[in-house]
Amino acid sequence: MAFIQITGLKKHYTSEADCVEALKGVDLAVVEGTFLGVMGPSGSGKSTFLSILGGLAHPTSGKLVIDGIDLYALGGEKLADFRREYLGFVFQSFNLVPYLTAVENVMLPLAVKKMPSAEKRDRALEVLKRVGLAERALHLPSQLSGGEQERVAIARALVNRPPLILADEPTGSLDTATAEEIMALFRELNDEGLTIIMVTHNPENRRYFDRTVVLRDGRVAEDESAAETLKAAG
Ligand SMILES: Nc1ncnc2c1ncn2[C@@H]1O[C@H](COP(=O)(O)OP(=O)(O)O)[C@@H](O)[C@H]1O
Numbered sequence: 001m002a003f004i005q006i007t008g009l010k011k012h013y014t015s016e017a018d019c020v021e022a023l024k025g026v027d028l029a030v031v032e033g034t035f036l037g038v039m040g041p042s043g044s045g046k047s048t049f050l051s052i053l054g055g056l057a058h059p060t061s062g063k064l065v066i067d068g069i070d071l072y073a074l075g076g077e078k079l080a081d082f083r084r085e086y087l088g089f090v091f092q093s094f095n096l097v098p099y100l101t102a103v104e105n106v107m108l109p110l111a112v113k114k115m116p117s118a119e120k121r122d123r124a125l126e127v128l129k130r131v132g133l134a135e136r137a138l139h140l141p142s143q144l145s146g147g148e149q150e151r152v153a154i155a156r157a158l159v160n161r162p163p164l165i166l167a168d169e170p171t172g173s174l175d176t177a178t179a180e181e182i183m184a185l186f187r188e189l190n191d192e193g194l195t196i197i198m199v200t201h202n203p204e205n206r207r208y209f210d211r212t213v214v215l216r217d218g219r220v221a222e223d224e225s226a227a228e229t230l231k232a233a234g
């Protein structure tokens, strides 16, 4: 079975005024080690899709199985454990805590771990080094550039060593050159074995992906692997 198996996924947002069908039945199987891009116009359901994948929003119907675990069959507590163990999140607004240093921000996901704090710090420093920020560990977010803040956010997502990273428009607020550096970093991490699912509206990012799924109006409208993309181009 694929690492991620999505079947008949639907999400409706219901209010007294109306009902929005954000996802209208998505089926997708993702192999471990894939760098998957999720694209599509604004409002097509990308963020909804990613939140469901991340265990942050219950689907209206359908099933999500990651590494053999039926996510939404888990209770709240177990789902929270799953998120901590399996997932790293990277968002467009990096969500760094402004009064904590880079290394302290990276240590946050380790807070619940029974581990000596010196060890937590060492691990956080090691991940900061991995993303090229060893020299900035003691800086506050306000003392870092946008690209550096993004690297801190990536380090924080990696610190628990999750097998799966979910990213929603992670380069959306960066200039082109910095965005390229960040995409190259994601690519490297993927080459090391990490599965990455990234939502983006930027077609420039497409060449970094192994596979690109395009959502339109809550459905999968296109699904191409990089090899097919290259074939189509040439
Ligand atoms: N919490 C919500 N309540 C009601 N409607 C929502 C909510 N979140 C998203 N939607 C609607 O669902 C659709 C898909 O949204 P979203 O998943 O954010 O798309 P995208 O990320 O592709 O822009 C849109 O029509 C949006 O307005």
Ligand SMILES: [Mg+2]
Pocket: 046, 047, 048
């Ligand atoms: Mg979105």
